[in-house]
Amino acid sequence: MSGVLDFRANRVVVATSTITAVYLAWAALRVGGAAVPIELAWATTLPVGALASWACWRAVPADAYPAARRFWRHMGITTGLLSVGGATNAYAVVVAAHGRETLSATAAGQIVQVPEATLAIYAMALLMLMWALLRLPSRAQLTAEARRRFVLDAAIVMFTTGVFVWYLSFRHFGDWAGMISSRVAPTLGVIALGFIGGFAFLKIALLGARAVDTPAMRLLAVAASVGATTGAAGPWLAQITPSLAATISLAPTALLITLAADRQRRAAGAPQPATEPPRRLFSFVPYLAVAAVDGLLMVTAARRDDDVIISAVAAVLLTAAVVYRQISALSENNRLLNRVDATVRELRDTQAQLAHQAQHDSLTGLANRRLFEQRVAEAGASAVPSSVVLIDLDDFKVINDRLGHVTGDSLLVAVAQRLRACVRSDDTVARFGGDEFALLLPGVSATDAIDVLDRIATALERPVSVSGLDLLVGSSIGVADAAGDLDAIELLRRADLAMYAAKSGGKGRHARYDATLDERAATDAQMGADLRLALDRGEFHLLFQPVVQLPDGVPAGAEALVRWTHPSQGMVPPDVFIAAAERTGLIVPLGSWILREACRQASLWLRRDGASQPWRVGVNISARQLREPGFASQVAEALRESGLTADRLTVEVTETAVFENGPAVEALTAISHLGVSVALDDFGTGHSSLGLLRTTPVDILKVDKSFIDGIPGREEESIIATAMLQIAEGLHLGTVAEGVETRAQVERLHQLGYRLAQGYYFDKPLPATEMGAKLAAAANHSAISAA
Template identity: 50%
Template sequence: MTVEGQQVERLRPTPALVMAGAMVVVSITLFLGNLAGPWTPLFWNWVPSIGTAVAAAVVCWRTATGPGRDAVGRRFWRLQALAAVLIGLGASGDVRQAAAHPNGSGAQHDLPTTILYCLSMAVLLWAMLKLPVIRHERRERLLRFAGDALTVMVTVGLFAWYLTRHAVSASLAGSDALPVIVLATLALVGVAAVGKLAMSDLGGLDRITVRLLAGATAVGAFGAGLFPLFVDLPPGLRGSQMFTPATLLFLAFAADRQRRAAGVAPVERPRRRFGVLPYLAVAATDGLLLVISNAVGDGALVVALAAVCLTALVVFRQVNALRENGRLLRRLDANLVQLNQYQHQLTHRATHDGLTDLANRALFEQHTRDALAAVAAWGAEDSTLSLALIDLDDFKAINDRLGHAVGDAMLVVVAQRLRECVRAEDVVARLGGDEFGLLLHGLRGDEATEVLARITEALSRPVHALGYDLLVRASVGLAEAWPDASPQELLRRADLAMYAAKERGKGRHAVYDAELEQHQAADAQLGAELRQALDRGEFSLVYQPIVRLPDGKWTGVETLVRWTSPTRGFVGPDKFIPIAERTGLIVPLGDWILRTALRQAMAWVQQFGDDAPHEIGVNVSARQLREPGYAETVRDALAESGFDPERLVVEVTETAVFDGGVALDALQMLVTLGVKVALDDFGTGHSSLGLLRTCPADTLKVDKSFVDGIGGRSEEAVIATAMIQITNGLHLQAIAEGVETAEQADTLHRLGYRFAQGYHFSRPLSAQQLGDRLTESMLAQATLTTR
């Protein structure tokens, strides 16, 4: 059979159980034979008790020493074996007593035998009381048992008094009846003990084992105390001669059942709301009262019947009240269970992300604090911890282009893949938006880096989200904890490493080190100075001409920003532009560049007329294009300066509009204003040809890296040739950047390029220098005209 889903060994009769069963059959046979008339010497009636006691002691000891038993179980079954041995010794005393008085004239038990039987009952009670009870506190258990034991003792004492005066007075003297009264009282107290145990959580015993123990005590108590009330036995014949072996057989079966159920968790059953033992005691007393009243006379019997009826009515009312209380308590328990479930759900919602079911930021920070406390306690040599921050690159573009439903579906898949890449003891959390956190336990830097590489590989596989196959790239930063680390500092270091990974080209991971800290501090200082430089007007603009091939006539200019710091001196754009983008200063800086360039271009038009540069190009970053209302900002700047929108060229990089979304929408709005679009550094991005179908570009500016080697039979020359063919086929204008020699200019013209810029034609010029050059050009042209 099974208990709690576990297999219990089937009953296989052992020699000890067979012996105990045989002794019970023998005892019944001898008892019934001698009850009908003298059949065998009376001492033989006590012999089966000795054999059954030996068998029960063997089974109990085997259970106590068997595998899977805890200390409490071993003690309990050893005490049961001791009690069986004491009963066997008591039965030996009865054999000796019966042999000494073959006609049954002696006392039922002499003093040593009575002491042995009392000790056996005391050992049984002690063993049961020492069992742990799960539901009740120890004090409450003892008080309830003491009350029930006193109830039983009062009831048994009353019956013993009546038995002594009426029932056994004819066959036993008062002193001879004392052992019977004592043993009956102890037996019924044992029934109370097992009854209370059976109503608890089984005290660690198997449920069937408890039932068998209860049966043993009930059989023993009935045979010792109540059986003589119903049967008039001949001298020397005692009910215990038959009931003691039966009691020991129940004990042997209980021990064997517990041995076979070793390692199987006991089944918890509903707690009873009230005990029946006090009511049984009242019922027994009422029965005795009716018996005595009937012997006294009719008047006493009527009063007794009335008292019994009143007692029954009170018990009935109390039982109904207890049952109602029980129903209320069960309803309360059900409500509490439901409330606990709601509480658990609320707690889960408060600590987990609703979309991915990962831990949220609050729970992640709590796990981080707990883990750091463990690191501090054990030391860096014994406990390691690494924290990683993961940011999905260009996720906003997916939301803007495909909708938030697709973005959410992608986040769910990403969360599942992150779970699959880490162990069960690691923590994966969604910290907000497209940012995730990992807490890696017991992994040092190199091992944690292997996990990050595994995550990068897992995310590189296309993600299927609502019918779209999306490529996911993520920048990951890793920081390793130290004994005195704080959660905020550890998160800051991981965040710093993550941004370092983004700067290295996205789709990468970086590990925090001291060099990153130095760069961060330097960048932070530079960012603060950038803010001050913008307020103080320390920026200036220079303009590099774009010329026509082969005559070199200026057709336009590209606007470039320069910064000369009072403390640092000249700071290159390659250094301060990335910091301006990270800090968001590129937005106000870009707005200043646009408005200043447009005012300057309009001034040239007013001064030089048709000789002024026809177009002016302004570089725009991805951050500016994603700024809400950027197209309106350009429109306002054009209106403020009065410059012709068709002569303004917005230069953007391929990566700025690769993912479409808001950036591409902003370019479309600019085109509707008449502004032209040029793809800057064309050829260095990851999907340049695909952009030509979606981006509203008028011009491609071929990167300097393809121009440098154009003079020979190099791959750059092949690429440059292919690009001019593409632009011609798509009716786009191509501008070659970074032309530094006449040979390069000639080759580009021969390949089909008609526009270029670079140091070969002119270095970037200030507004004053460019104006002077335009003046010189106009004077030279006027001189030629006069000639």
């Protein structure tokens, strides 16, 4: 459709140009004295006006800038009125010549009065033009002083123009009055309005209009000036041929208007940005006016005596010198002002750049914490429900440490792009530093935000190609509702609590804030402080639960279990303080202490009782410890410090700790290379037990208590226990049955093929001395049996 409009618009330009060329050829023949009919002039000037009006009406599409569309439709009405005025004038000429064979040069030489209706229509057209110009918005914001200078320049221009119009035309009232009878004043008014319109067009073109294309506006200024000038030259043209005076302004003016409309059409009617300041061209207008009047003075003085011409020449030379001096000063001022403008623009650009840098992350281009908190405050001030989301990338530190910061930065940029793609344009995506991102979702409650969080989690699960590597990155996400009485810091704190709740639930999840998280946070904060003090004060100690042989119950090793005796609270249950240690991160120093203490105690047993019995001590390792860089080195250091050999140590991990956790698997592989055994604890209750057996360096399966409880009562439990044993034997793994509490379970497990077990049936967790005594007794028993 746009191609059709382009073709039609171009045809209008071609048609208007052709008709104008025909008219100009007629005018040239007419001036040359050829007997060409006046009907040809009107036959060309009237259609060209209609075409110009249609071009203005179609210059701007319906969906363009409203001010542009309004202006060009006003221009179409103005041009249409000019065409109607020309038609009424043509009618008067034709009627006056009615009855003659042809309106030849002789016949048309008779004077024809301009109808009152024609003058009225022309005046309406020019008033419509003034109205269109007044409603046209300008890019330039003029100060009071600038407006004063502009009015003064306009007055000078109008005065100078009036002088020349008077000299060339209006002083011939005697000649002109015979042609237009008593309507001299209305005619002069119409001509004056034309000059004012031309000057107004030029003013807007120089200042810049936001709605209209600047080159199109300049063409309109030329069109108005041509129309006014040819109208003012009417008496002079009437002396050549009256028909030329009546028609000369219509065709060129209409052609210029058509070209302006076509230029606007090609500019698509788009508003023009005010990127450059308006030029200071009007500074020279008054001096040009003075020069023009001086030139006119010289011409008129040349027709008088020598004294007048000498005085006129002196006045002109003095004026020229003063004007030259003033123009030189103004030129220098203009250069200085241009330099000042350039400096100001440079400072403004620098300030804008600094302001952007102060509110945006330099790596990703996202909003930073400062801008995010500002927008959260703005959202909180409104009544619209919003939500704040905090995103932490899982295991990003491992990627950063192992692959380098360049790869880590590229990964962060890719994550930022995916986050942007998951939200709306009016949502705010921010990076707080490191691997922590935040979202502000205006108009979306925390409940409704779940769909967005699912979309984000799905987007981040896809591999990210960075530096030739396909990296997997998970995320833990927390979301909180924004409320008017909460500041940004409190909202981020709540989202942070929810995010850590998601992370402690196994990572790769999202959680919503509720009041219970505050209660747990307060408990964890107090518990964390107490745990730190307990580590410093040595309030922790280890107990050891025996791992025994079936069916006789002879100790074959032990599992180290940590206990805490609080100074005021007494014995704190392990499930309470271990969970708090996980959430607060204190599980890392606590786990390190447990590992070193278990190795130290086992080394004491070994030195006291010898190495005749092949027992092992098991130490539970948390998922958080496995994610620590260099954890295998910590195990090696604990063995070195204690003097315990690697074959006496077993690290026990849960399936959850290693499920889809590449760094954890790598750490266990390194530990296995040390000669330390790896036991998969609570086997059968995790995510994907069989898959883990193929990817994780496991030596021992510890079958969870939940599968032992039903033995020997339920046959299903026996079937599962048997299947696990067969899997372990097929993979050449050892097995330990956990949670054995009855003699019947012992007998049934032995009957199924289990040879190692642990549980309260054999012994509760024992102090180190008692456990050592049992291992020593087992060694003595073995020695006696061997003897």
